[in-house]
Amino acid sequence: MNKWMAEAVREAFSGMRKNEGGPFGALIVKDGKVVSKAHNRVLKTNDPAAHAEILAIRKASKRLGRFDLSDCEIYSTCEPCPMCMAAILWARIKKLCYGCTKKDAEKTGFDDRRFYNVINIKNDKKLLVKKQIDRKSCLAPFREWDKKPDKIIY
Amino acid sequence: MNKWMAEAVREAFSGMRKNEGGPFGALIVKDGKVVSKAHNRVLKTNDPAAHAEILAIRKASKRLGRFDLSDCEIYSTCEPCPMCMAAILWARIKKLCYGCTKKDAEKTGFDDRRFYNVINIKNDKKLLVKKQIDRKSCLAPFREWDKKPDKIIY
Numbered sequence: 540m541n542k543w544m545a546e547a548v549r550e551a552f553s554g555m556r557k558n559e560g561g562p563f564g565a566l567i568v569k570d571g572k573v574v575s576k577a578h579n580r581v582l583k584t585n586d587p588a589a590h591a592e593i594l595a596i597r598k599a600s601k602r603l604g605r606f607d608l609s610d611c612e613i614y615s616t617c618e619p620c621p622m623c624m625a626a627i628l629w630a631r632i633k634k635l636c637y638g639c640t641k642k643d644a645e646k647t648g649f650d651d652r653r654f655y656n657v658i659n660i661k662n663d664k665k666l667l668v669k670k671q672i673d674r675k676s677c678l679a680p681f682r683e684w685d686k687k688p689d690k691i692i693y
Numbered sequence: 694m695n696k697w698m699a700e701a702v703r704e705a706f707s708g709m710r711k712n713e714g715g716p717f718g719a720l721i722v723k724d725g726k727v728v729s730k731a732h733n734r735v736l737k738t739n740d741p742a743a744h745a746e747i748l749a750i751r752k753a754s755k756r757l758g759r760f761d762l763s764d765c766e767i768y769s770t771c772e773p774c775p776m777c778m779a780a781i782l783w784a785r786i787k788k789l790c791y792g793c794t795k796k797d798a799e800k801t802g803f804d805d806r807r808f809y810n811v812i813n814i815k816n817d818k819k820l821l822v823k824k825q826i827d828r829k830s831c832l833a834p835f836r837e838w839d840k841k842p843d844k845i846i847y
Contacts, residue, residue, distance in 0.1 A: 660813075
């Protein structure tokens, strides 16, 4: 398994187990080193925009001291939602690796399909190269969420 | 002029004059009262996602202690970008008033057209009612930005 994605999966587990948010993790990497990692914190912060990717971008830009992250890559345990996709584009990130698909998220109760009916995302490799890796390992936090007795649906 | 939009315009001026970000302001209102207001802080925070709408949603959800803002309305001096549109949908906000259009923003140098080639947003009144008001007043911060000698292009 890709070592960055493994770390993103650990983030997803950590946030879910602390009841900070849903089972999602993200990692930003530059020159083979982790710049930032984050998990979903919608429940902890009450911020509906506190998705793992948004928080990872916020931390990375703070750490690097610049809003242009074009030399960074992002790893996300799940295919980013339209908000996070647009944030990745605004950050000028050129490479995205993701694990689960939006269909996997939907099956786990994170159904933003109605948004996809409104916001349609096409792929443009000049802007962003998207690659799916390690889907099975990224599904593990979803499976734990499925069985989690004290989960808050949001 | 709509009083909430007038306040959003003041936010836009304030943020730009403090060099915290571009000339954009947003306000969240509930039951005829301001819940939160924010201006773009991309330059101050280096966070490429620190758009006025994202920050207003973050503040409002913190203040109300919940991630569901379906009883709130959002006022934005400019038509929200795809990231902010998706954040508004995630927040379950049902009504958006905006002033300038994305074309106005483009003319002022905020060109996210390349994103619109990738991310296409349709209107669905069941999810969100969009209304344009007070465009002329909302253009004023853009005009000041045009002439601003120390602006940082981002």
